[in-house]
Amino acid sequence: MRSPALLKKLLLTLPTLFGVLVVVFVLMRVVPGDPAALMLSSESTAQDLVEARKSLGLDRPLPVQFASYLGDVLKGDFGRSITMKQDVMELVFGRLPATLELALTALFIAAPCALLLALVAVYWRGSWIDGAVDAFNSFCLAIPEFLWAILLILAFAVLLPWLPISGRLDPVQQLQFRTPFYFFEAVLTGQFRTAGHLLSYLVLPAVALALPFMAVIARVLKSSLADAMSQDYTQLARVKGFSEARVLSRHALPNALLPTVTVTGVHFVLLVGGTVMVELIFAFPGIGNLLYTAAINRDLPLIQGVTITFAVLFVVLNTLVDLTYALLNPRLSEQ
Structure with missing residues (x-):
């Protein structure tokens, strides 16, 4: 581009x-x-x-x-929160990393699972496996994120009390971080025990966000793969004696990823903006939870600050999606 x-x-x-x-x-x-x-x-x-x-x-x-x-x-001045008596941008930037970390964790869960589902469905297209993948995707899409959150709490915090259901970390533990991206910092610095602790708080809300997201990606990628498998270049690869698995992974997949990247990017933007209900259910200290608190209290400066932050984030992420698509598609880079 x-x-x-x-x-x-x-x-x-x-x-x-x-x-x-x-x-x-x-x-x-x-x-x-x-x-x-x-x-x-x-x-x-x-x-x-x-x-x-x-x-x-x-x-x-x-x-x-x-x-x-x-x-x-x-000037970047949104004033002070009426109810919290703090600078609005300090509140926003104090909560935004938690939401981004949650959304990125959901993306890291959704994308590989969607890729696997799409590849399996196309490889065994027309079989009962293909139908089972379609049914699973429809099931994941039929249940909204907030309902997935409630079901996951019932399953893994009530029936099987394995995971915590509120907050971002255990307040009893004295954990020190240099950045507001706690989980990613712990992973990158090799603090794997701390990362495991933080992941136990992240996994349920991230999975609740990831399941419908995964189904959307899988559907788009499956459709793109099925179309690519019928193109001349894949037919030529078969004539050369390549196996179906190699044709699928080496020839069809790179071309099918182009439209999938765009859809994934757009839905990721929507995912970031749609974390409000999930954050509320899990008492997760993100920007969505902050926006709900501001709206309930009609905290005018805080509502304005959070909403405009979401808008800027939406524009930035969409621009990054367009740039990524242009890099993956050489024809666009020539325009």
């Missing part, structure tokens, strides 16, 4: 981000309730409420509020 094309794509993200800013600003002003009232105790007077609204800038005309809001966003 040439630089002008990449620059054009990056510039097109600016209207998207601006639209998100407008939507968040408008919605937070039309939803019933006064966020300034949350800052006050039951003993506060009407004058206290006026002062609170003034401190939040809610006493000014909407165009002035939006201009001030836009200027603060461009």
Whole structure:
């Protein structure tokens, strides 16, 4: 992908981000309730409420509020959380790594399993194994992530009390980390006992997210593989005497991965944004849980900060997906 094309794509993200800013600003002003009232105790007077609204800038005309809001966003200043009394970006960046770690763990579970399912289904296409893989994928897709979370808790925390069901780590243990990516840091630094402890907290929410994700990838990859197996280059490979397994893995799979990468990337973005319910069920301290808390308390600065962070993350991840697809497809790199 040439630089002008990449620059054009990056510039097109600016209207998207601006639209998100407008939507968040408008919605937070039309939803019933006064966020300034949350800052006050039951003993506060009407004058206290006026002062609170003034401190939040809610006493000014909407165009002035939006201009001030836009200027603060461009400076990376989202103010302080009304309910938590902390800087919004500190709260967001304190929780975001946990969500990314959870989503990436789900991806690392879903992708290899989807690859295996697709290869097995195509290799034995038309047999009962193919039908069983399709039925399994449909079953995984039919149950949403939050329901998988509940079923996994019942199975592996109630009936078989093997795994913890809340939090990110045992608060009793005194664990020290240099980065907010606890599990990945433990693996990369060779602290495998610590990594195992952290994985015990990650595995259930990650599997709950991974099962529907895996089914989507497997379906797309299976369809792409089946199409590739009927192309001329695979037929030629068979004529040369290559085994079906080699034709599938060496010739069909590399070409089938192109559309699968795009679908996987897009659904991974949706996965990151869809962790809210799973994080709530497992009391996982991620950004989804933070967004729910902010929405319940109508914490205006915190809602704006989390929502805009999600929007920026969505744009960045989609751009990375496009770049990856361009690298894998030489024809696009020439455009």
